[in-house]
Amino acid sequence: MTAKKVLSIIGLSIGGILLLVAVFTSWYTVDESEQAVIITFGVANETIVEPGLHFKMPWPIQRAEILSKETYSLQFGYSQDADGEIVSFDKETKMITGDEYIVLTDLVVQWKITDPKKYLFNAEEPKEILHDATSASIRSIIGSSLIDDALTSGKAEIEADTRDLLASLIEKYDIGISVLAVKLQDVELPNEEVRAAFTNVTDARETMNTKINEARKYENQKRNEALGEKAAINSRAEGQKVARVEQARGDVAVFDKLFTEYEANPEVTRQRLILETLETVLPNAKLYIMNDEGGTMKYLPLGDNQTLLPPAAESETGGENDGNE
Numbered sequence: 001m002t003a004k005k006v007l008s009i010i011g012l013s014i015g016g017i018l019l020l021v022a023v024f025t026s027w028y029t030v031d032e033s034e035q036a037v038i039i040t041f042g043v044a045n046e047t048i049v050e051p052g053l054h055f056k057m058p059w060p061i062q063r064a065e066i067l068s069k070e071t072y073s074l075q076f077g078y079s080q081d082a083d084g085e086i087v088s089f090d091k092e093t094k095m096i097t098g099d100e101y102i103v104l105t106d107l108v109v110q111w112k113i114t115d116p117k118k119y120l121f122n123a124e125e126p127k128e129i130l131h132d133a134t135s136a137s138i139r140s141i142i143g144s145s146l147i148d149d150a151l152t153s154g155k156a157e158i159e160a161d162t163r164d165l166l167a168s169l170i171e172k173y174d175i176g177i178s179v180l181a182v183k184l185q186d187v188e189l190p191n192e193e194v195r196a197a198f199t200n201v202t203d204a205r206e207t208m209n210t211k212i213n214e215a216r217k218y219e220n221q222k223r224n225e226a227l228g229e230k231a232a233i234n235s236r237a238e239g240q241k242v243a244r245v246e247q248a249r250g251d252v253a254v255f256d257k258l259f260t261e262y263e264a265n266p267e268v269t270r271q272r273l274i275l276e277t278l279e280t281v282l283p284n285a286k287l288y289i290m291n292d293e294g295g296t297m298k299y300l301p302l303g304d305n306q307t308l309l310p311p312a313a314e315s316e317t318g319g320e321n322d323g324n325e
Helices: 003-024 116-121 126-143 147-151 155-173 192-266 266-281 310-323
Strands: 027-030 034-040 042-048 054-055 062-068 074-076 079-081 086-088 094-096 102-113 179-188
Touching: 027 034, 027 062, 034 116, 042 116, 062 116, 062 179, 074 079, 074 126, 074 179, 079 310, 102 126, 102 147, 102 155, 116 310, 126 155, 126 179, 147 155, 147 179
Parallel strands: none
Antiparallel strands: 027 054, 034 042, 034 062, 074 102, 079 086, 094 102, 102 179
């Protein structure tokens, strides 16, 4: 085999290899949870966020740097080993509060990559920058807080202030990261006796809050009962008012009718009213009508079927009775 043939074979082999490299490095895949940055001779050109199969210039002209769009978690002050055991970094978690107490504080920062170009090229170690910024932020907030707030009711405010401060620092660093949330995992005292004392204080405060809530519940219950009773009394009073008004209107109507009858025949109406009043005042009494001479006038019974006799009947009845007597 001549040297020319050998060189020809070597050239074809190299060409085939380059062709294979060009074919296999000209395509790349972006998943739904990923994003890619196309780098041309070390310069970031564009960001690809649409999932699917994409084409680029073959290596070494262009390369695709694949990054995740998912949320990352930064554990500050502790870590987990392969067996899931918690490893605490006491030196990192020791901080001084505003009233000069030492506390151990660890937390979790949730973040994601929002600008892949800046994440790749604006900082050499963006995760280290995020870690250092987290340390500075939590120490600043704890340093301006009281120990009582840090251990009990002020944790939510400390989390919010730490997140705001950390987000502002990361924005100034411009490393393509966005801070989503900060969650305090634990804030405690390094001394066991002091920790027990603050636990008692916390328990007492929780008991106090429980009693206050129970008292407010009892107050609301009694207030609602009183309001309900008040509404019932008002309703009954309104009903009695309406009933009495209607009764008064009925009495007025009866009086008007009696007055009309009285105007038509005053004497008969007067006698009728007297008799009805006597029946009402003395329901079980027997009524006797006397004449001018003091004698008893004869009449039929004035009960449910009582009817006064006319003068002629009275005289006849009286005569018969006189005869019988």
